[in-house]
Amino acid sequence: xxxxxxxxxxxxxxxxxxxxxxxxxxxxxxxxxxxxxxxxxxxxxxxxxxxxxxxxxxxxxxxxxxxxxxxxxxxxxxxxxxxxxxxxxxxxxxxxxxxxxxxxxxxxxxxxxxxxxxxxxxxxxxxxxxxxxxxxxxxxxxxxxxxxxxxxxxxxxxxxxxxxxxxxxxxxxxxxxxxxxxxxxxxxxxxxxxxxxxxxxxxxxxxxxxxxxxxxxxxxxxxxxxxxxxxxxxxxxxxxxxxxxxxxxxxxxxxxxxxxxxxxxxxxxxxxxx
Numbered sequence: 001x002x003x004x005x006x007x008x009x010x011x012x013x014x015x016x017x018x019x020x021x022x023x024x025x026x027x028x029x030x031x032x033x034x035x036x037x038x039x040x041x042x043x044x045x046x047x048x049x050x051x052x053x054x055x056x057x058x059x060x061x062x063x064x065x066x067x068x069x070x071x072x073x074x075x076x077x078x079x080x081x082x083x084x085x086x087x088x089x090x091x092x093x094x095x096x097x098x099x100x101x102x103x104x105x106x107x108x109x110x111x112x113x114x115x116x117x118x119x120x121x122x123x124x125x126x127x128x129x130x131x132x133x134x135x136x137x138x139x140x141x142x143x144x145x146x147x148x149x150x151x152x153x154x155x156x157x158x159x160x161x162x163x164x165x166x167x168x169x170x171x172x173x174x175x176x177x178x179x180x181x182x183x184x185x186x187x188x189x190x191x192x193x194x195x196x197x198x199x200x201x202x203x204x205x206x207x208x209x210x211x212x213x214x215x216x217x218x219x220x221x222x223x224x225x226x227x228x229x230x231x232x233x234x235x236x237x238x239x240x241x242x243x244x245x246x247x248x249x250x251x252x253x254x255x256x257x258x259x260x261x262x263x264x265x266x267x268x269x270x271x272x273x274x
Contacts (some may be wrong), residue, residue, distance in 0.1 A: 009044065009245050012184050012227045014136075015073055015106070015160070018218065018245055019045030020238070021188060021229035028057040030233055033060025038238050039072065047186075047229045048161075049077035049110055050095055059100035074099065074195050075106035077140060077162075078121075080114035080271065087115065088124035096133060108138040109160055114273040118153040118166035126155045127258040138162060138186075145272050151181060162186040165226060167196060167217055167257050168264040175224065187221050190228040193266045201260050205253045211243070220257050 009016045020038040025031040031054045035046055048058045055076060062072055074256065075157075076099065082091040092107060107128065109121060128134040136159035139150050151158050157233050165171045165187035180183050196202050196217045206213045214230065218241060219229045232238045 009242075010222070011226065013159070014274075015186075015227055016045040017044070017227045018242065019043065019047050019073070019075075019227065019229040021231040022046070022048045022054055022058055023052055023188065023231055025052070025054055025057075025231060026234055028060075031057035032060040032064065034233050034238065037235050038242075039065035039067045041235075041238060042242055043238070044071060045073040045075075045124055045227075045229065047053065047075045048186075049108075050079040050082065050091060051077070051110060055095055055098035056100075059098060061098055069101060071138060073105045073231065074101065074146055074155070075108065075138070076104055078108040079109040080111050081119045083109065083115035083117070085124045087121040088121060089127065092128055092133065097181040103133050103135060105137050106136045106159060107134040108140045108160075109142075109150070111141045111269075111271060112139070112143075112273050118149050122150060122154040127153050129156045136160075140188075141272065144174060146273060147177060147181060147183060151183075158183050160184040160186050160227075162188055162229075164189045164265060164267050165221065166190050167199065167202060167220060167260055168192045168262055169266075170224075170258070175226065179225070184227060185225070186227045186229060188229055189266050190219055190221055190230050192233045195264055195266070199260060199262070201256050203238060205249070205256060207219075208253075209247060209249075211247055212240055214240055215244040216249070216253070216257075219247040219249050220254060223249055223254055 125137045138160040140162040197213045206216045218228050230241050240243045
């Protein structure tokens with residue numbers, strides 16, 4: 001087991017800036033094994049959601065890893081059908097049971113959609129914080145005006161906004177707004193679901209440094225102050241993503257990625273707010 005990652009993964013506030021995403025990691029054994037491997041190799045941030053259907057497997061991986069629970073930053077999300085006040089409370093309890101934990105470090109509103117009501121939903125989130133079952137509350141897929149609305153309705157600080165963010169969807173306006181409101185930004189699909197491997201500018205930088213395109217993209221996000229949670233299902237990918245914390249891009253590299261003239265949103269459901 002490597003302990004390097006534990007020492008070297010930088011923090012954004014109290015949150016490790018590189019985490020393991022588990023979206024579409026549907027096979028329970030693969031998911032549990034990946035979480036266990038990631039934690040044993042140095043990851044300390046694990047991200048899941050009610051809608052992923054893998055909270056139990058994630059919990060098994062955390063339990064099996066040679067890492068204390070209090071050293072793991074664990075996040076999950078309440079699905080859009082469960083955002084009424086009573087449903088937030090009951091389904092979060094169910095999530096804790098599945099994960100096998102007494103609390104989560106961060107609980108997100110998964111989307112501002114369907115059953116979401118800022119006043120009632122966030123009242124339930126605040127109650128979970130007061131009960132010690134949630135350390136921090138977050139939002140996901142929120143536009144700037146919805147970020148402001150959430151801040152206005154929640155008693156607890158809005159800790160983070162998790163959104164799709166990568167070199168092909170840099171989200172400059174949203175990042176700036178969150179920075180102004182003291183809200184961390186977490187990037188899901190930080191590799192654009194593999195599309196970053198097909199971007200010549202990123203490949204050129206990867207070859208220059210002798211690293212993968214994935215590492216370049218993750219290092220670019222870190223340069224922007226963004227926490228990334230790439231999915232990985234095998235040890236090789238887990239370790240490759242982790243190695244991104246050792247990559248320092250120079251100003252020329254960052255400028256080249258910033259100048260990429262291509263937009264490619266990967267996640268765009270019918271219930272999205274944009």
